[in-house]
Amino acid sequence: MSQARAGETRDRVFRFVRDRLLAGDPPTVREVQQVFGFRTPHTARYHLEKLVAERKLSAARGKARGYRLPIDGAPAAPVGWAPLLGRVEAGRPAEAIEDVEGYVPVPADRAGAGLFALRVQGRSMVGAGILPGDLVIVRRQPTADPGALVVALVDGEATVKRLRRRDGRVELHPENPEFAPIRSDREIALLGKVVEVRRTVG
């Protein structure tokens, strides 16, 4: 009956269970047993219960696959999805299901509220740290406060700009001296407010 160094096996058990839970696939006691080569389910359970005592796991008693990451340990936070839209159609951006290019995960507490994602084209907002190719997560809303980063439809094209007011008129300001502001004498439809920027790096 070989016996590992104190705590080492338990750490490995925890990491295994944590990874399974993060993957949305809660393991059984016997799966833990098998993975670590224990001859009895009890040894797996022994470690699992120790981890519960240490508050590194929580347990739903009597339920199958009942071990979870504790709520304060946070990874239990559920996830939502926002559609990544390719072409944005005027009027109903988030309903152009045909042009969904994929889905991006967003924290659930922000999801469900009409979020969608767009890929940024052009360098007009580099001054705000928004580069071409970046993904912006947008919450659909028809208006926004001055100073907000917004997505608007200008001549049928979706664009990210900063919202300003001037003489009671709406303006869309780039953050790059090489570009000119867009004034409301042109057709502008506000799609929503940028709530997040994401960039995939090399």
Place this chain on the structure above:
Amino acid sequence: MSQARAGETRDRVFRFVRDRLLAGDPPTVREVQQVFGFRTPHTARYHLEKLVAERKLSAARGKARGYRLPIDGAPAAPVGWAPLLGRVEAGRPAEAIEDVEGYVPVPADRAGAGLFALRVQGRSMVGAGILPGDLVIVRRQPTADPGALVVALVDGEATVKRLRRRDGRVELHPENPEFAPIRSDREIALLGKVVEVRRTVG
């Protein structure tokens, strides 16, 4: 024996199961039964199996809580998690479980590969569109190619910089003229490569 309109109940069953799965908490057949008020587990299973036939769910036969979202279906794409680390300890950043401040969702195809997240401090990388407060998603790796955005430990502090080589020596370059490059005569430990940048706006 009342009977709902065609397909309507099935849609609701799907949404319930999907939400449970996205939350990392796979339901049992009997839990579905209870939620929808069926008098027998079979009715729940009837719908679940229909959903499997429609490819909206997949099933691990004979396993408890075995229904899953299929891998190909768009919003069904599984999600992974990267721990948001507060304080980064030298040597083993992703194992400093104690300092996990939360978890951020990442696409599953990129997860599992030793990802972690850090919050950016300082303006040394504004030239690369990385602002203070931004979240960087990092893949742990001991080396990186010149030109890559990396996270390194400098004097015990985690910092984001661009990796350069000069006269065979490693240098960490800021992208802001107000900051100076860091040369390898100081103690530098490479933690990993930045694979994504995220910013929450307003």
Place this chain on the structure above:
DNA sequence: GAGAATATAATACATATGTATCATGATCAA
């Protein structure tokens, strides 16, 4: 080295949960 704490084992049992079989009402299509 001795006692305590820890880790593993053999075995058994209770319950949670997936699955099947037959029957019946409801809805739909022709």
Place this chain on the structure above:
DNA sequence: TTGATCATGATACATATGTATTATATTCTC
């Protein structure tokens, strides 16, 4: 209307899975 399809139900069974009891070996602590 009438047969076909769909949806629900009652009941039962098989297995997956959590849990307990007792014992033994290993490691740790003093």
